[in-house]
Amino acid sequence: xxxxxxxHGPAExxxxxxxxxxxxxxxxxxxxxxxxxxxxxxxQRLIEDIGFSVRRGQTLGIVGESGSGKSVTALSIMxxxxxxxxxxxxxxxxxxxxxxxxxxxxADVRGDRIGMIFQEPMTSLNPVLPVGLQIEESxxxxxxxxxxxxxxxxxxxxxxxxxxxxxxxxxxxxxxxSGGMRQRVMIAMALACNPExxxxxxxxxxxxxxxxxxxxxxxKQIQADDGTAIMFITHDMGVVAEVSDDVLVMRSGRIVExxxxxxxxxxxxxxxxxxxxxxxxRIGDMRGKPGPAPFASIGDDGAALAPSPLEVAKGPxxxxxxxxxxxxxxxxxSRFRRTTLRAVxxxxxxxRAGETLAIVGESGCGKSTLARSIMGLQAVDSGAIEVAGRVATSMTAAEAxxxxxAIQMVFQDPFASLNPRLRIVDSLTEPLTAHGVSSxxxxxxxxxxxEEVGLSAEMLDRLPHQFSGGQRQxxxxxxxxxxxxEVIVADEAVSxxxxxxxxxxxxLLMQLQARxxxxxxxxSHDMAVVERLSHRVAVMYRGQIVEIGPRAxxxxxxxxxxxxxxxxxxxxxxxxxxxKLSGIEELFGTPSAEPSTAAWTDLGDGHRVLAA
Amino acid sequence: xxxxxxNRLISTVPILFVVSVxxxxxxxxxxxxxxQMIAGAQATQDDVERIREALGLNDPALMRYFDWxxxxxxxxFGRSVFNGRSVTELIMQRMxxxxxxxxxxxxxxxxxxxxxxxxxxxxANSVVDRIVLVLSIASFSIPVFVTGxxxxxxxxxxxxLLPVQGYAFLKEGVGEWLAHLVLPSVxxxxxxxxxxxxxxxxxxxxxxxxxxxxxxRAKGLLGRxxxxxxxxxxxxxxxxxxxxxxxxxxxxxxxxxxSVFNIPGIGRLTVDAILRRDYPIIQGVMLLFAMIYIxxxxxxxxxxxxxxxRIRY
Numbered sequence: 001x002x003x004x005x006x007x008h009g010p011a012e013x014x015x016x017x018x019x020x021x022x023x024x025x026x027x028x029x030x031x032x033x034x035x036x037x038x039x040x041x042x043x044q045r046l047i048e049d050i051g052f053s054v055r056r057g058q059t060l061g062i063v064g065e066s067g068s069g070k071s072v073t074a075l076s077i078m079x080x081x082x083x084x085x086x087x088x089x090x091x092x093x094x095x096x097x098x099x100x101x102x103x104x105x106x107a108d109v110r111g112d113r114i115g116m117i118f119q120e121p122m123t124s125l126n127p128v129l130p131v132g133l134q135i136e137e138s139x140x141x142x143x144x145x146x147x148x149x150x151x152x153x154x155x156x157x158x159x160x161x162x163x164x165x166x167x168x169x170x171x172x173x174x175x176x177x178s179g180g181m182r183q184r185v186m187i188a189m190a191l192a193c194n195p196e197x198x199x200x201x202x203x204x205x206x207x208x209x210x211x212x213x214x215x216x217x218x219x220k221q222i223q224a225d226d227g228t229a230i231m232f233i234t235h236d237m238g239v240v241a242e243v244s245d246d247v248l249v250m251r252s253g254r255i256v257e258x259x260x261x262x263x264x265x266x267x268x269x270x271x272x273x274x275x276x277x278x279x280x281x282r283i284g285d286m287r288g289k290p291g292p293a294p295f296a297s298i299g300d301d302g303a304a305l306a307p308s309p310l311e312v313a314k315g316p317x318x319x320x321x322x323x324x325x326x327x328x329x330x331x332x333x334s335r336f337r338r339t340t341l342r343a344v345x346x347x348x349x350x351x352r353a354g355e356t357l358a359i360v361g362e363s364g365c366g367k368s369t370l371a372r373s374i375m376g377l378q379a380v381d382s383g384a385i386e387v388a389g390r391v392a393t394s395m396t397a398a399e400a401x402x403x404x405x406a407i408q409m410v411f412q413d414p415f416a417s418l419n420p421r422l423r424i425v426d427s428l429t430e431p432l433t434a435h436g437v438s439s440x441x442x443x444x445x446x447x448x449x450x451e452e453v454g455l456s457a458e459m460l461d462r463l464p465h466q467f468s469g470g471q472r473q474x475x476x477x478x479x480x481x482x483x484x485x486e487v488i489v490a491d492e493a494v495s496x497x498x499x500x501x502x503x504x505x506x507x508l509l510m511q512l513q514a515r516x517x518x519x520x521x522x523x524s525h526d527m528a529v530v531e532r533l534s535h536r537v538a539v540m541y542r543g544q545i546v547e548i549g550p551r552a553x554x555x556x557x558x559x560x561x562x563x564x565x566x567x568x569x570x571x572x573x574x575x576x577x578x579x580k581l582s583g584i585e586e587l588f589g590t591p592s593a594e595p596s597t598a599a600w601t602d603l604g605d606g607h608r609v610l611a612a
Numbered sequence: 613x614x615x616x617x618x619n620r621l622i623s624t625v626p627i628l629f630v631v632s633v634x635x636x637x638x639x640x641x642x643x644x645x646x647x648q649m650i651a652g653a654q655a656t657q658d659d660v661e662r663i664r665e666a667l668g669l670n671d672p673a674l675m676r677y678f679d680w681x682x683x684x685x686x687x688x689f690g691r692s693v694f695n696g697r698s699v700t701e702l703i704m705q706r707m708x709x710x711x712x713x714x715x716x717x718x719x720x721x722x723x724x725x726x727x728x729x730x731x732x733x734x735x736a737n738s739v740v741d742r743i744v745l746v747l748s749i750a751s752f753s754i755p756v757f758v759t760g761x762x763x764x765x766x767x768x769x770x771x772x773l774l775p776v777q778g779y780a781f782l783k784e785g786v787g788e789w790l791a792h793l794v795l796p797s798v799x800x801x802x803x804x805x806x807x808x809x810x811x812x813x814x815x816x817x818x819x820x821x822x823x824x825x826x827x828x829r830a831k832g833l834l835g836r837x838x839x840x841x842x843x844x845x846x847x848x849x850x851x852x853x854x855x856x857x858x859x860x861x862x863x864x865x866x867x868x869x870x871s872v873f874n875i876p877g878i879g880r881l882t883v884d885a886i887l888r889r890d891y892p893i894i895q896g897v898m899l900l901f902a903m904i905y906i907x908x909x910x911x912x913x914x915x916x917x918x919x920x921x922r923i924r925y
C-alpha cells in the first residue's frame with residue numbers, strides 16, 4: 001500500500017542536538033485514486049514534497065486554509081488515510097521509518113508513540129462508551145497498564161487534564177460532558193501512553209475562546225512537564241502565534257514558508273504568508289476609527305466599497321423589549337424532575353436601518369435562541385418584538401407572515417442550509433412564490449439577486465454541491481434578500497468559512513447594507529470580526545445582555561468583567577504578545593437559574609452595563 | 613431502568629384494550645349469522661338456537677363483551693366449537709414447538725447475519741462483500757417451503773443425519789429436540805439472515821465513517837475491537853429494530869414451516885381453526901400474537917437504551 005521514495009536528499013540540518021529530533025519528514029507526497037471501480041483511474045496529489053522536523057519539547061504550528069493539506073499531512077504521518085491513498089516519502093519517528101512498517105506495526109505506534117487530538121470533541125469520542133473505558137482501552141492495548149491499574153491511571157489522566165471529580169467522571173458518557181471537557185478527555189486519551197509526539201488537528205476550533213485558552217494552557221503545561229513534541233494544526237493565525245515555536249505555512253498541498261514563529265509573523269518572506277496575515281482581522285485594529293471598515297482579503301483589494309458611516313435617520317426597524325425564552329429540560333441529577341432553563345432573560349435592544357448590531361457571547365449564552373425568537377422560529381415566554389413597526393409577538397398568523405417578509409436570516413452552515421436536491425434558482429425563487437410572486441417574475445428577480453451577490457446568472461440551474469462554501473453563503477444571502485427585507489439576522493454566518501472567503505462574504509454584506517440600508521443583527525463569537533464590522537455591540541452572558549454600546553466604547557472601555565474576560569481570551573496573531581493564560585480558566589458547571597436583579601449603569605453615549 | 617419498564621408496561625394497557633375490542637368484534641364482522649355458520653348447512657333451527665345461546669349471542673353486545681373480557685382476564689377463551697376442548701389448554705400444548713422454532717430461528721439468523729454484515733461492511737465493495745450480497749439475494753428469492761423441502765430431502769432423507777419431520781418435546785431430551793428443529797429453523801431463518809445482514813452492513817458502513825472510528829484507529833486499536841466494540845454498538849439500533857420486526861413476522865413463516873415439517877405448533881392450530889371457523893381458538897391465538905408483539909417491542913425499546921446511553925424514556 002505504501003511505497004518508499006527517497007529521491008530527496010536529507011532534510012536541512014537542524015542546529016539542535018539530533019538526538020532531540022522526534023519526527024523528521026522528508027519528501028512526503030500523498031496521492032489519492034480518483035474515479036470509482038476499475039474504470040480508468042486518475043491520481044490526485046493531495047500533498048507534495050513535504051519535509052520538516054519536530055524536536056523534543058517543540059511546538060510546530062501548521063497553518064493554511066481549508067484544502068491546503070494540513071490535515072492530510074497529519075493523517076499521512078499516522079497512516080490513517082483511506083485505502084485509496086498512496087503515501088510516498090520518509091516519515092522518521094525517533095529514527096524509525098513509519099512508511100515501511102506493516103499495518104500491525106503501525107497500529108502499535110499509533111496511540112503509543114504518537115497521540116492525536118481531533119477537531120470535533122462532539123463526534124470524536126464514541127457516544128456509547130464511558131469516557132473512562134475509552135482511555136483505559138488505549139492503556140490496555142499498548143500494555144501500559146491493565147486491570148485495576150488501568151482504571152486508576154485513567155482517573156489520574158482525567159485529573160491531569162484538570163477535569164473536576166475525575167473519579168466520578170470515568171463512568172460518564174461523552175454526551176454528559178461539555179465541549180471543553182470532551183476535548184480534555186480527548187487529550188487525556190492521546191496522552192495515555194506518554195507519546196513522544198502529539199498531533200493536534202484544529203483542537204480548539206470548535207471551542208469558545210475562554211475554553212480554547214484553557215486547552216492551549218493545558219497543552220503548554222503538559223509539554224513543559226513531559227517534553228512532548230507537538231504538531232499543532234490550525235487555520236487560526238492567533239492560535240498559531242500563541243502556541244508555536246516554529247511555523248509551517250501550507251497552500252494547495254505544498255509548503256509555502258517554514259521558519260521560527262517570530263520570523264513568520266514579523267518578517268514573512270513569501271507574498272502568500274503576508275496576504276494570509278493581512279487578511280486576519282485583529283482586535284485593536286479599529287482603535288480610533290469611527291465606523292466599520294472593509295476586510296482585507298487575498299485576491300481582493302477590499303476597498304471596492306467602503307461602507308459609509310451610519311446615518312441615523314429614522315426610528316428603529318427592530319425593537320426587542322424585555323424578551324424572555326425558556327425551555328423545559330430534563331434534570332441532570334434527578335431523572336424524574338424537569339427543570340426550566342431560562343435561555344434568554346429580559347433582553348432588549350433597538351436596531352436602526354443601516355446599522356449593524358453585533359451580539360457576542362459564548363456557546364450556550366442564548367444568542368442563537370434570541371435570533372430564533374426574533375425570526376418567529378421559537379415561542380417566547382414574555383416580552384415584545386417589533387419589526388418595522390409591527391408588534392410581531394402579538395400578531396395573527398397572517399400578520400406574522402407579513403412581518404417575516406421584513407426580516408430574513410442567514411444561517412451558520414452554508415452546506416446544511418441549502419436543500420441539496422433543489423437547484424439554486426428554486427432556492428432563490430421559493431420565498432418569492434411563497435409570498436405570491438409569479439414564477440416568471442421570480443426568475444427575473446433570482447437573476448438580479450445572484451448577480452448582486454457577485455455570482456453569475458448561468459449558475460442558477462446548478463445544485464448546491466457544485467459550489468464552494470463561500471459561494472453557497474453568497475447564495476444564502478441572495479435568498480435572504482429575495483423578499484426585500486429591512487433586517488437581516490446573520491447567525492454565525494461566516495464562522496464555517498476560511499479567513500479570506502470570510503472577508504469577501506463580510507465585505508459583500510457590508511456593501512449590501514450600504515446599498516440597501518439594511519439593518520444587520522450579526523451574531524458571532526469572533527471578537528475581531530465583530531470589531532471591524534459593527535456599529536454597536538451587545539455582550540450576552542447566561543441569557544442576559546450584560547453590556548451594550550457603541551463598538552469603540554465596548555472594545556476600548558469594556559465595563560463588565562465578562563466582556564473583559566472575553567476580550568482578553570482572544571489569541572492575537574503576534575507571537576511577541578502572548579497571553580498569561582493561567583488567569584483564564586474555563587467555567588465549569590451550568591448557568592445558575594437565579595433571576596438577576598442587578599441594575600443597569602449608563603456610561604453615556606448609549607453605553608450601558610449590567611452591574612455584576 | 614425499572615421505571616422505564618414500568619412506564620412501557622403501563623402504556624401497553626390501552627393497546628391491549630383496543631386489541632381485545634377488535635378480537636371480540638371479529639365474530640360479528642364476518643358476514644352472516646355466526647351461529648348458523650358454526651352449526652353448518654345441515655343444522656336444524658334448534659341446533660342454531662342452542663349454539664347461539666351457548667355463545668351468549670342473545671345478550672346485548674356490551675354485556676357480551678364484558679363477559680368475554682372477564683373470562684379472558686382469567687385466561688379462559690372458552691371452548692373449541694369443533695371438539696369442545698379448552699382453548700387455553702390447546703394453545704398451551706402448542707406453544708412449546710412454536711416458541712422453540714421461533715427462538716432457534718432468531719438465534720440462528722443473528723449469529724450468522726451480524727458477523728456477515730460486519731464483514732461485508734468492513735470489506736465494502738470487495739469480493740467478500742459481493743458474495744454476501746449474492747447469497748442474500750438468493751435467500752430472499754427462494755420461498756421458505758422450497759428451502760424446507762430441499763433441505764429435508766437432501767440433508768435429512770438422503771443422509772439420515774437428521775429427522776425428516778416431526779417434533780420432539782424438550783422433556784424427551786435436548787438432543788432430540790434440537791435435531792428436530794435444526795432444519796426447520798435454518799429454512800425459516802435464511803430469509804432473516806439475508807435481511808439482517810443487509811441492515812447490519814448498511815448501518816455499519818455509516819458508523820465506520822464516523823469521527824470516533826478514526827479516533828479508535830488513532831489509538832492503535834485493532835480491527836476486531838474497532839468493529840465489534842466501537843462500531844457495532846453504535847450500529848446496533850437499526851439491527852435490533854429489524855430483528856424485532858423479524859420476530860413478529862416469523863409467526864407467519866412458522867405456519868408454513870410447521871406444515872412442511874409436520875410440527876404440531878400454533879401455526880398449524882391456527883390454520884386448522886380458520887378452516888373450521890373455530891372462532892374461540894382464532895380469538896385466543898390472536899390475543900396471544902398481540903401480546904407477543906407487545907413484549908417483543910418492549911424488549912426492543914429496552915435494548916435501545918442498553919446499546920445507546922443517550923436514549924432514555
